[in-house]
Amino acid sequence: MHVTPEQRQAWLENTAESPFNRWINAQIRAPDGGLDLDLLHAVAKRYGVDRKAQYAHLNPGQQRMTIGNLLRRIVPPGEYSAPLPPIVPVAASIERPEVIRTASARELLMMHGQIIDELREREVVRTGNAPLGDYAELLFATAFGWSLEGNSSSGHDATDSAGVRYQVKGRRITARNPSRQLSAIRRLPDYTFDFLAGALFDEAYLVTRAVLIPHAVVAARAKRVEHTNSWRFMLDDGVWQADGARDVTADLARAADQI
Numbered sequence: 218m219h220v221t222p223e224q225r226q227a228w229l230e231n232t233a234e235s236p237f238n239r240w241i242n243a244q245i246r247a248p249d250g251g252l253d254l255d256l257l258h259a260v261a262k263r264y265g266v267d268r269k270a271q272y273a274h275l276n277p278g279q280q281r282m283t284i285g286n287l288l289r290r291i292v293p294p295g296e297y298s299a300p301l302p303p304i305v306p307v308a309a310s311i312e313r314p315e316v317i318r319t320a321s322a323r324e325l326l327m328m329h330g331q332i333i334d335e336l337r338e339r340e341v342v343r344t345g346n347a348p349l350g351d352y353a354e355l356l357f358a359t360a361f362g363w364s365l366e367g368n369s370s371s372g373h374d375a376t377d378s379a380g381v382r383y384q385v386k387g388r389r390i391t392a393r394n395p396s397r398q399l400s401a402i403r404r405l406p407d408y409t410f411d412f413l414a415g416a417l418f419d420e421a422y423l424v425t426r427a428v429l430i431p432h433a434v435v436a437a438r439a440k441r442v443e444h445t446n447s448w449r450f451m452l453d454d455g456v457w458q459a460d461g462a463r464d465v466t467a468d469l470a471r472a473a474d475q476i
Contacts, residue, residue, distance in 0.1 A: 240297030322476040326422035353387030360472035372409020384410035389418045401447035427469040431461040
């Protein structure tokens with residue numbers, strides 16, 4: 218079926234980018250931008266919809282659609298129909314101070330981490346992940362000359378000159394959260410990458426450990442998470458001892474010094 222530009226614009230305004238969808242999406246997104254089912258069901262429960270067990274057999278997209286349709290009929294329009302404030306470009310409202318314009322990349326990341334920590338203590342934000350993912354990708358690409366993909370929808374983030382595919386993951390370890398669990402890995406059985414490139418950072422975004430892990434090792438050590446249709450992987454010390462794993466901590470540290 219051919220969809221005209223006018224039909225697509227109408228769909229965006231009335232469905233995908235409707236006030237209701239923008240309202241609910243702002244509350245149910247995980248730090249990586251994906252759907253967080255726990256947040257979805259928490260929002261639903263606030264309005265008397267408790268279907269977590271009933272809908273457990275549905276995939277995440279089906280749960281989002283079904284619960285969204287229920288909430289659309291229940292939530293008072295006044296809660297999501299208020300007009301959004303106009304977007305004011307940052308450059309037009311405030312000039313960057315000298316300390317920002319002259320800082321190195323790692324100094325900027327360190328300041329970012331400190332600001333996020335302060336905002337979290339004030340309960341303004343809940344997580345401190347971004348921009349870790351992009352930084353990890355840049356470090357690996359700089360260290361090994363990889364080409365970064367335009368997006369990771371293909372299941373990998375970079376390729377080398379031989380066509381080997383890499384999915385890049387980073388984890389910032391803090392006193393508040395020492396977990397080494399990486400962000401969700403999607404479509405693991407589909408073999409969408411050849412190696413997982415994993416890096417651990419300290420609170421100041423300094424590389425503490427980094428490793429290249431063959432897909433087979435990732436598949437053997439990852440745990441299936443049914444409700445998110447993904448796999449959980451811990452970047453624990455044992456990974457560095459796995460067959461085919463390669464310690465690249467020094468390589469990433471040198472790349473960080475170049476940026």
